[in-house]
Amino acid sequence: MPKSPGQILKNKSGYKINGSLWIEFKGLRFFGPGPVELLLLIRETGSIRQAAKKMEMSYQKAWAIIKTLNGQSSQPLVIVQSGGKKGGGTELTADALELISYYTQLRKRFESFLQNETKRMGAG
Amino acid sequence: MPKSPGQILKNKSGYKINGSLWIEFKGLRFFGPGPVELLLLIRETGSIRQAAKKMEMSYQKAWAIIKTLNGQSSQPLVIVQSGGKKGGGTELTADALELISYYTQLRKRFESFLQNETKRMGAG
DNA sequence: TGGCGTTATCTTTTATAAAAGATAACGAAA
DNA sequence: TTTCGTTATCTTTTATAAAAGATAACGCCA
Numbered sequence: 001m002p003k004s005p006g007q008i009l010k011n012k013s014g015y016k017i018n019g020s021l022w023i024e025f026k027g028l029r030f031f032g033p034g035p036v037e038l039l040l041l042i043r044e045t046g047s048i049r050q051a052a053k054k055m056e057m058s059y060q061k062a063w064a065i066i067k068t069l070n071g072q073s074s075q076p077l078v079i080v081q082s083g084g085k086k087g088g089g090t091e092l093t094a095d096a097l098e099l100i101s102y103y104t105q106l107r108k109r110f111e112s113f114l115q116n117e118t119k120r121m122g123a124g
Numbered sequence: 125m126p127k128s129p130g131q132i133l134k135n136k137s138g139y140k141i142n143g144s145l146w147i148e149f150k151g152l153r154f155f156g157p158g159p160v161e162l163l164l165l166i167r168e169t170g171s172i173r174q175a176a177k178k179m180e181m182s183y184q185k186a187w188a189i190i191k192t193l194n195g196q197s198s199q200p201l202v203i204v205q206s207g208g209k210k211g212g213g214t215e216l217t218a219d220a221l222e223l224i225s226y227y228t229q230l231r232k233r234f235e236s237f238l239q240n241e242t243k244r245m246g247a248g
Numbered sequence: 249t250g251g252c253g254t255t256a257t258c259t260t261t262t263a264t265a266a267a268a269g270a271t272a273a274c275g276a277a278a
Numbered sequence: 279t280t281t282c283g284t285t286a287t288c289t290t291t292t293a294t295a296a297a298a299g300a301t302a303a304c305g306c307c308a
Contacts, residue, residue, distance in 0.1 A: 002222050003222055005223060005226050007198075008198065008201075008222060008223055009198070010196055010198055011149070014150060016148055017145065017146075017147060018145075018147075019143050019145040019234070020143055021141065021143040022143065023129070023133075023139055023142075023245070024142045025133075047253085047255095048254085048255070049255080057297095058296070058297050059255090060256095060298090061297080063255075072134055073133055074131075074132065074133070074134055080255065080256095081254085081255080082254060082303070082304045083303075083305030084254080084305050084306050085305085085306050085307080086253065086254075086306085087252055087255085087306090088253065088254035088255055088304070089253095089254070089255090090254090090255085098126050098127055098132060099129060099132055102129050102245075106141070106241060109241070113234070117233070121147070121226075171283085171284070171285095173284065181267095182267050184266090185266075185267080187285075187286070187287090191286095204285065204286095205274085205284085205285080206273070206274045206284060206286070207273075207282095207283090207285080208274075208275050208276055208284080209276055209277075210276085210284075211276090211282055211285085212274070212283065214284090214285085
């Protein structure tokens with residue numbers, strides 16, 4: 001009877017199966033945990049700059065993500081305005097909210113998978 | 125009725141759900157696709173150096189991986205010998221083979237998950 | 249018109265990881 | 279004891295990504 005991974009590895013427990021999930025297009029990933037967090041913070045703050053700051057991401061990178069996302073969707077996911085009442089601002093479209101919701105549920109199903117596999121690893 | 129991701133994103137098709145899987149210990153991953161490929165090539169070539177070369181990895185990095193793997197398992201996964209008949213050599217233990225087999229099967233189950241989710245994304 | 253905070257977009261600097269280079273040690277065999 | 283190809287382990291260089299810095303533009307409002 002072959003050993004289970006749990007028997008092969010040191011420190012009987014403390015191991016787990018983990019992973020990352022994303023939507024990719026033509027082999028390169030364009031929607032994953034990072035963009036999701038950014039979008040959520042934009043919804044919360046109404047500003048790309050403030051959102052980026054909250055997650056300790058540079059504004060330039062945040063803006064690049066937004067640009068990519070808008071470029072990949074039929075209609076913009078994010079409406080940006082420079083200048084105006086409070087200097088400008090940013091808001092999400094319904095499509096963006098829908099995409100966030102989709103990814104959240106997808107991730108939840110993935111968590112189940114991971115939890116199940118972690119159990120399986122220990123038992124053998 | 126809300127849009128499906130497939131409707132939100134451009135180019136109706138060409139998208140897929142993809143991801144990565146690994147075993148982690150105390151938050152840091154230590155066994156994933158890279159180490160697996162390396163072990164397989166070591167089994168094939170009998171040499172860390174040749175294995176590293178085949179997968180275009182530097183010897184130094186390959187050796188660091190081996191060191192970590194051996195350190196994390198109850199018994200060594202890889203038996204290395206410097207000097208000797210042909211200058212030295214490396215071979216895998218039964219535990220290593222078992223771990224490779226485990227990961228391979230795990231990845232296979234993950235592939236099913238991904239394929240299923242990709243379908244689901246399109247349909248909505 | 250001038251001020252404000254934001255978006256938009258450069259260029260330059262910094263940090264991090266990967267690779268490369270160099271060299272010693274190993275141990276069997278000729 | 280010399281040779282060989284490997285392991286073992288430094289230090290140095292290179293490549294890549296991320297961040298930082300700088301500056302213009304935007305458009306409302308006082």
